[in-house]
Amino acid sequence: MSIETEQPVASPLGAVEQRGIEPVPEAERNGNPMELFWVWFAANISVVGLPLGVSLVAAGLNIWQAIVVAFLGAFGSFAIVGVISIAGRRGGAPSLTLSRATFGVRGNIGPTVVALLSRLGWETVNTATAALAFVTMCSIAFGTGPTAKSVPVLTVVGVVLFVGCTISVSGMGHAFILIVQKWATWIFGAINLFVIAFLVVEVNWSAVFSAPPGSVAIVLTGIGTIAAGTGIGWANSGADMARYQTPAVKGSSLIASAAAGAGIPLMLMISMGALIGSSDADVLASPNPLEAIRETLPLGMAVVYLIVSFVGLLLSNHLSVYSAGLVTITLGFRLRRTYAVLVDVVVTTAASLSFLLIADSFYGPFITFISLLAVPIVAWVGVFCVDMIGRSTYDEVALLDLSRRSAYWYRGGIAWPAFGSWIAGIISGATFMQVQPGEAAWFTGPFHETWAGQNGLAWMVSLLVAGLAYAALGGARRREDAR
Template identity: 60%
Template sequence: MSTPKSGSLTHVEQRGIEPVPGNERTGHPAQLFWVWFAANISILGLPLGATLVAFQMLNIWQAILVAVLGAAGSFAVVGIVSVAGRRGGAPGLTLSRAVFGSRGNMGPTFITLLSRLGWETVNTATAAFVLLSLFGIIAGTSFSAKEVPGLTLLGIGIFILLTVLVSWLGHSAILVIQKWATWIFGALNVVVSVFLITHVDWTAVGSAPAAPMSAVVTGIGVIAAGTGIGWGSTGADMARYQKKSSKALHLIASSAAGAGIPLVVLIALGALLAAGDPNLASAGDPVGAIREMLPTWMAVPYLIAAFGGLLLSNHLSVYAAGLTTLTLGLRTKRIYAVGVDVVVTFVGAVYFMLIADNFYGPFITFISLLAIPITAWLSVFLVDMIGRRTYDPAGLMDLSPAGRYWYKAGVSWRAMASWLAAIIVGLLFTVVHGSGSDILFAGWLHDTWIGESGVAWVATFTVGAVTYALLGGAKSTGTGSRESVDNDRAGVLIKAGR
């Protein structure tokens, strides 16, 4: 097994989901700051901020508060999951086998993979919109995706090719690229943001009344679902090479600050812009909508910054999706799993851009709905962490009935029951809208205060955490001698690719 070389842009990571031996863990918490900062300087933060003003009717101070609590707060949870990655040296969903069982874990893993593929599809489509705008500037005209399907497919292909290149190289390359790209694209974002501020309707911003507290709570849920919740398990994916001596508080702070700083700035800017132009939140092409606010000389750096931010987010997402695909059971190398995932996102992006009539309506619905089962997984996983300090490296990879985490019929029924109960309760308070005013799904309790306030995710987390705690948490999954095997022996105990 080849060890990632710190600072290498040419080394291809050969490791899949098997735990990292202790002697190969050389990472430090500051690396996570750069990873999450770069992954969140995406232009998608602007329409998220716009939704707070256009749909939730928040004023700017409420929008900033919601951004801090929803974005930085949800990434603090990602940081907590990073602690599990440091303990077990494996991706989050692989560690989850110890919680849900070798077979039971397939449910949360599949849902998480859907979330990752969904985000990648959104990133890819948005990046293709960016390239179409650049092509339009070069051609001296403007056109929609459906008017030039050939250029649309070219834009999608370019973005996916660049994504695969970095995701294929793996962990070591991502650490280097995320750090230096943060400075480059972060600087471009600052320049563009300063210019966009000149387009803010300050009269509208200052006169906006405060929304009720229920709208603030709903906004926190929307932002959390659209930012940290979807990245939940990825915290462990990026922390599995961390030194065993890395302090938990440092891992949490690096994740929360790294993602929180750019997200709060971009979400606040989106809220400011939407105060004078609420249509930004529902634009079919949000990149193009902001592009129209800028002169050509400023549009080019804006589009470059937008493309770079989306790429930095996407190659991290595809890397994590590859690991999740392997955890689901695909028997191949990590680099091939990456290829499988991008094929799916290519098809999804083509649908969004060339077939679907609306882009961000389905996007918000999608992330809000998947936030329920992912939040349920987080609730069980985090409670399990309280009673579990170590993971058996060989047990994580042994999916046979003789494996450490087989439990009964391959399922930890306490964890599975808690997860399912949390999902059911969350869906009871959830309403899913289709196009226009159509309702695709409405839970029995969606019209109660919890449902109307958009805090189904709070009910989900509470039910999952309390149920699993009452059932004993990690008490019977053990922290005994078999699970305290040092990961230094993982290379001996685990056969590569198993």
């Protein structure tokens, strides 16, 4: 049987959600954009924003430039997430399931694998950061080493603890996410505002104000880094939550809810990281970015904030695991979403331990990871958004049919104009990239020395090439799939 026929019903708060990738019935689509606002806000108020802010200062920006970059990168990239959310409202299915209509049953495998790698990568970052928060808490309470490598046993305990907490809530679905993320927004938002108020009083403002401004090239690179590290990483998950939105919701409201919901907390956290990095040069060289919390805040406040950070990362990770489970099922693995989650956490546990105990630094691999995945993700965004211009409905049966009878089989299971444009976008973007997680570059594209390459715009090249190529091949033609 080639049709994915699992037809479970949605579950109430507190129950394990059984719904897979099948389109949500219209009778159950009663969500509103404000619900998505809370979801994106709570998912992005995590402490991961701190190293992003520190990385901007390390690149050569001053605090004011970092704030502007955070605004443009975060709000702009999550507006893209909002655009993808419109497809979720139209089709009632997860992003990569809807992508079958664009790329074909087999052609969609490539973008889906990239989406899974993205989600696994961000879960690894969340898990590693939570473990560093645990290590830092122990260093304050017990005087142990401040870095992951100096206390490997505690690092393992931190990872296992975080993964265990993730598993404990991994089966909770859409209703659980909506309630918890809303309350988390108020609680963690208030705590972060309190910490920022303390920093404003205590930071070394002379060091902050004396930092010279960075060049236009560094500003553009910073915008690309923040975009890649925030909204672009979530772009191929935009429809996963929006599939529960009522069909009457305006697309502009979905875009605004994603851009503002994520942009506000990201500006808060990234600015905080930039402020800490600007006032303390030692933070820039630390292998544990959360050590800055211990050095900046009073011990009691630092412990409370690190505990809150641990919980905040759990909320962000839960949303990522939710999407990863859907992506895994979209690949064709016949697993319930709860089982897909278990496979997911095993992979991220091993990856985070390798990241913490083997890698020489935090920032190099972190920035390399988000830069690498940005190119294939935005190439998918370019193709998918052009396809959305000519598509307002999706064939619900064809979305789940993996056989040759599917309306989305096309030629050999691949929609070649879409798939070819995606590949063209990836190759074009790669020619402007440089992959350098450490002191030595692993890869340098032939056009890296050009203006676009030097300004970190490889992702923009990929987006434009993929989208324009697909449009030229007729990707925006008006089409209506019978539902």
